[in-house]
Amino acid sequence: MILLKYLALLLLTVQIHKAQGCDEFTDLAFGHAIIGTSMKTRLLLYTRENATCGTLMSHTDILNHPQFNLSRPTTFVIHGYRPTGTPPMWLGRIIDLLLARSDVNVIVVDWCHGATSLNYFRVVENTHKAAENLTAFVKKMQECGASMSSIYMIGVSLGAHISGFVGANMNGSIGRITALDPAGPMFRGTSPEMHLDPTDALFVDVLHTDMDALGYREPIGHIDFYPNGGTDQPGCPKTIFSGGSYFKCDHQRSVMLYLDSVSHTCDSKAYPCSSYKDFLDGNCMTCDRFGDLGCPVFGYNVTEWKDVLLKLGETKVFFSTNTVSPFCMTNYRVDMMIWNKDVRWGYITVKLHGDGKESVAKINHAASEFKKYTETTLLAQFDKDIRVVKKVSLNFSNGNIFTPRYKLRLLRIRLTNLDRQERPLCRYDILLEENKEVTFRPIPCEDSNF
Incomplete structure (x- = not known):
């Protein structure tokens, strides 16, 4: 019954759109990918006045379009490879979120006819044709008085490089390009003019989520973000037996992360570092x-x-994410000092309790070393933000079932929130027995130097 109601609502929406004369994103059949399509670029305009009803833009009659206002900033959304010819699943949401954040012209660059083919090499060639078409439109905007610095391009995969080609054609005068996991195959190892680079806009920010497969590895922006190291994204399938999701999940995660940032669900702070390992090791906790x-x-x-x-x-920066939205994590610096006579190695799990919630950070990417009267500094990344921490739980494990159970005698522990300016929390003289959780109430630290 629910499905029937949904289908009826969907049909009604389609009928309303047709009655209003809405222009829809191209929706091709898989057969088109086999037989091929002729290159075509369509520009669909959405504004707050027509947020759910796209209208086709003309390259020659910009000023007379009833919804297009050149005094507003303009944001272009450019998709990537469409091997089956279907519209991107995230398209409607990114339009809604962008318009909710700011009163802009959102123009969806529909080059699905050029992006749909089993021949990826041909699609790559078509990126230059799509860029030529879009450049002609941007130049027309410029002739009509639009400010180039108010133009923002969001390019996904191949769309990131299309943005770069347009930006280069405009001599880098475009205001901003956001590249969401720019495509790697056929672009890696090429000269800067053959892919996106920092000179293509006044500001270029890049997100890398699948750099070891479909994405681009090297930094190519003014700032390059590498969530979870830029490779395997949490929550994505780890084996080929998961089907198509195995190949595209990491790549598509770039869009999901960006949507979270537009919706202002939460903020993911990123830290400059030489590598993701150094970041996880707690060597890059200052900005x-x-x-x-x-x-x-x-x-x-x-x-x-x-x-x-x-x-x-x-600038290369790193951060970690949750498996699902909200993707942002809360970062703490954890300083621990023991008074065991012998060196201990192991893994720490920290839980924060408060606000009726529990938040967990597992520091298990590598075994940590604990020495007597020597400070061990760890990065703890929690899955939820606890505004008022009432209790803290600790668990210590050496990860080896064949060795004797150890005890970790904590002289003191200090937790410092890296995302907010607030007084650190401390506790003194705690005995941790391996694999036994200990819970305590933290107190404000007595000094700022620990």
Whole structure:
């Protein structure tokens, strides 16, 4: 019954759109990927006045379009490879979220006819044709008085490079390009003019989520974000037996992360570091180079750091995510000191309790070393943000079932929230027995230096 109601509502929506004369994103059959399609680029405009009803833009009569207002900023959304010819599943949501955040012209660049083919090499060739078409439109906007600095391009996969080609054609005058996991195959190892690079816009921010397969590995923006190291994304299938999702989940996660940032669900702070391993090891927990702004936030709002990033030059930053939305995690610095006579190696799990919730951080990417009267510093990344921490739980394990059970005698532990300026929490003299959770109430630390 629910399915029938949904189908009826969907049919009604389609009929309303047809009655209103809405222009829809191209929807091709899989057969088109086999027989091929002729290249065609369509520009669909959405504004707050017609948020659910796209209208086709003309390259020659921009000023007379009833909804297009050149005094507004314009955001272009450019999709990537469409091997089956279907519209991107995220298209409607990104339009809604962008219009909710700002009163802009959202133009969806529909080059599905050029992106649908089993011959990927032909699709790559078509990216240049799509860019030529889009460049002609942007130049017409410029002739009609539009400010190039108010143009924002969001390119997904191959769409990221299309954005770069257009930006290069406009001599880097476009305001911003956001590249969501720019395509790697056929672009890796090429010269800068053959792929997106920082000179293609006044500001270029890049997200890498599948750099070891479908995405691009090297930094190619003013700031390059590498969530979860830029490779395997949490929650994505690990084996080929999961079907098509195994191949595309990591790649598509870039869009899901960006949508979270536009919806302002939560902020993912990213940390400059030489590698993801160093980041997880707790070696990169400061953002002094960004001054009072602190660590840059991934996604829609990263332009707040634009000026300092342009001065710093190429910047690689790392952060970790949850498996599902909200993807952002809460970061703490954990300082521990033991008074065991012998060195201990092991893994720590920390739980925060408060606000009627429990938040967990497993520090298990590598065994940590604990020495007597020596501070061990760890990065704890919690799956939820607990605003007021009432209790803390600790669990210690050495990960080896064949060795004797150890005890970790904590002289003190200190937890410092890296995402908010607040007084650190401490506790003194705690005995941890291996694989036995200990819960305690933390107290404000007595000093700032620990």
